Structures are given as C-alpha cells and as structure tokens.
Amino acid sequence: MSATTFPFKENAYTLYSNALCPYAQRAVRAFNLAKVPYVVEEIDLKNKPDWYHLVNPQLKVPALRTPDGTILIESLVIAEFVADQFPESGLLSTSATERAQLRLFIELFSTRISPFTYKVMTSAEVEDQEKAAESLLAGIRAANDELLRQWERPSGKGGPFWYGSKFGFAEITTVSFVGLFVGLKHYRGFEVPETKEYEAFNRWKTAFSQHPGFTDVKPEDATLIEAYKKFIPASKN
Numbered sequence: 001m002s003a004t005t006f007p008f009k010e011n012a013y014t015l016y017s018n019a020l021c022p023y024a025q026r027a028v029r030a031f032n033l034a035k036v037p038y039v040v041e042e043i044d045l046k047n048k049p050d051w052y053h054l055v056n057p058q059l060k061v062p063a064l065r066t067p068d069g070t071i072l073i074e075s076l077v078i079a080e081f082v083a084d085q086f087p088e089s090g091l092l093s094t095s096a097t098e099r100a101q102l103r104l105f106i107e108l109f110s111t112r113i114s115p116f117t118y119k120v121m122t123s124a125e126v127e128d129q130e131k132a133a134e135s136l137l138a139g140i141r142a143a144n145d146e147l148l149r150q151w152e153r154p155s156g157k158g159g160p161f162w163y164g165s166k167f168g169f170a171e172i173t174t175v176s177f178v179g180l181f182v183g184l185k186h187y188r189g190f191e192v193p194e195t196k197e198y199e200a201f202n203r204w205k206t207a208f209s210q211h212p213g214f215t216d217v218k219p220e221d222a223t224l225i226e227a228y229k230k231f232i233p234a235s236k237n
C-alpha cells in the first residue's frame with residue numbers, strides 16, 4: 001500500500017536532506033547561518049522512503065516543510081526563502097541591484113562550474129576530461145573576475161567573502177560545489193592553479209574553507225571521495 005502521510009515535526013522547520021548532497025548543503029547552511037532551529041529528516045537516496053513522493057514528487061533533496069505546512073523544493077528557492085524569512089540574519093541584501101549582482105555569481109556556478117566539475121569526473125576519455133577541465137577553469141576565471149568586481153563595490157568591502165567579512169548568501173549557495181573539487185583532485189589530479197588569474201578565487205576559497213559556515217557542514221574528504229566513486233566510469237577507474 002502506498003504511503004498517505006510523511007514524517008515532520010509540528011511547529012518546526014523540517015528539512016529533508018542528505019548530508020552528502022551539495023544542493024541540500026545549501027539549505028543546511030542557510031538555516032545554520034540564519035541561526036534558525038530546524039530538524040533534519042535524512043533521506044537515503046539509494047533507498048528512498050515510500051512516503052517521499054508526498055514531500056517532493058521529483059524525489060530529490062533538499063525539500064522543506066515550514067511550520068505552516070508549506071512544502072518548498074529546490075535548494076536555491078529554500079535558501080532564498082530562509083534569507084527572506086529571517087532578514088535580521090543579513091544573509092542576503094535587500095537591494096535589488098545587489099541581489100542581481102549576486103545572482104550572476106550563483107548563475108556562474110550553475111552554468112559554468114558545477115556541470116563541468118561533474119563532467120571532468122564522468123568522462124571516460126582523457127581527451128574529454130581535459131576539455132571539461134578547460135571549460136571548468138574558464139568558469140573559475142569568470143568567478144574570479146566577478147569576485148574582483150564585487151570587492152570593489154561598497155557591499156563587497158574588499159572581500160574576502162562576497163559581502164566583505166561576512167560568510168553570506170553567495171557562500172551558502174556556492175561553496176558546496178567547490179567542495180566537490182576534492183573528488184577532482186583525487187580522481188583526476190585537477191587543482192586550481194596558483195596564478196594571478198585565479199588569485200581572487202583562491203583567496204575566497206581559503207577564507208571560506210576555514211569558516212564554520214563551510215566546515216560545520218562539509219563531510220570528511222575520505223567520505224566525499226568514496227561517494228564520488230559513482231561518477232568515475234568503471235573502465236577507466
């Protein structure tokens with residue numbers, strides 16, 4: 001018989017999540033940094049509970065049930081909801097211009113960084129891996145240049161985070177994808193060069209890598225490497 005109800009905590013935020021999912025980590029970081037209490041319902045992606053379609057018909061994590069029973073899906077939607085619902089957290093600017101500028105940075109990760117991160121891992125042929133790595137580096141250089149532009153703006157305050165000294169919405173929505181680079185290094189020997197054109201990106205990465213907003217949620221490197229095995233084609237492994 002199919003499920004007719006699903007677990008949630010009354011009068012609380014219930015986050016359906018998976019600790020290894022870089023998208024779900026956006027939602028977790030948003031709640032942690034906004035200092036809003038929530039409960040996690042950990043979803044085993046290899047063996048999803050039969051009730052999960054009632055929460056998210058797309059069967060993906062993250063999903064959120066708010067105290068009034070509203071269900072939200074999609075990591076960016078959830079992270080933005082948390083920032084907007086708790087404006088005192090200061091996670092996201094209320095200026096339309098500043099939000100648009102930040103949106104472009106997030107978009108860069110969605111279109112020019114994370115797809116190629118996965119492609120470097122999933123490509124079987126070395127030639128395809130190298131092509132994907134070139135595209136990935138171009139995306140990282142674009143992010144580098146966006147950081148430089150932002151740090152010149154009043155809201156950038158010279159860095160090292162998007163909003164100066166504050167680990168905020170830019171980091172909440174992007175750092176888990178840089179976290180995937182652990183797999184790239186292990187399986188493909190890929191590293192971001194230490195040259196001038198990557199200097200701002202590396203400065204940003206060094207800063208967020210030491211911040212609890214990143215470290216409190218990041219799984220152990222060995223756990224990530226094991227999890228990313230699934231992306232590496234067996235014949236070339």
Ligand SMILES: N[C@@H](CCC(=O)N[C@@H](CS)C(=O)NCC(=O)O)C(=O)O
Pocket residue numbers: 020021022023024045059060061062073074075076
């Ligand atoms: N666009 C979605 C992507 C979420 C996503 O792809 N989550 C993965 C895990 S990282 C998932 O739940 N996949 C379903 C599965 O593994 O069956 C978001 O931003 O929330």
